Amino acid sequence: QKEVEQDPGPLSVPEGAIVSLNCTYSNSAFQYFMWYRQYSRKGPELLMYTYSSGNKEDGRFTAQVDKSSKYISLFIRDSQPSDSATYLCAIGGNMLTFGGGTRLMVKP
């Protein structure tokens, strides 16, 4: 059973759209939930980090964790072309387990 699953996309949306990115995970022991953004041929860049179930907002980004369903989401409001990247969920503790990434394209 795969530990962290993520729809690979690509997901193509028009500028200004609301984007929803999701991951499911299998190990209920996971405690920390992160979203990274990765541009082509670059390292992952941390966007959001949460510990508990619930929502966390940072500007246009909202991270949501539902531990009972083992489901995490990232919402991007008013998406911009500069948001075009691969979004990786990462779950765990000292050793992060990454999802495969969802490629997002925001068209002007």
Added chain:
Amino acid sequence: EPEVTQTPSHQVTQMGQEVILRCVPISNHLYFYWYRQILGQKVEFLVSFYNNEISEKSEIFDDQFSVERPDGSNFTLKIRSTKLEDSAMYFCASSRDRAGANVLTFGAGSRLTVL
């Protein structure tokens, strides 16, 4: 903003050769990590390092791999005898505290191509 620096950005080597990838973590960080990403696949954990010793390693990190912090600033990953399947992007990361309690900052990566 502080950043993790990795060199080289790209290295091409022949199968069976030794390769050393170098990283300069953020200066006040104490935990160091290597991850790798084979083209088109997930980012995978290799090893974590704290207080001059390995704290955790994955199944991927076999006897062909070693890590070292030779001089208090650099953090290196050595692959003794490279195989074709070692071709990947290798990311160094560092954190101030144990990941989870704190967050990892990744470098831009070193692309290794084994021919």
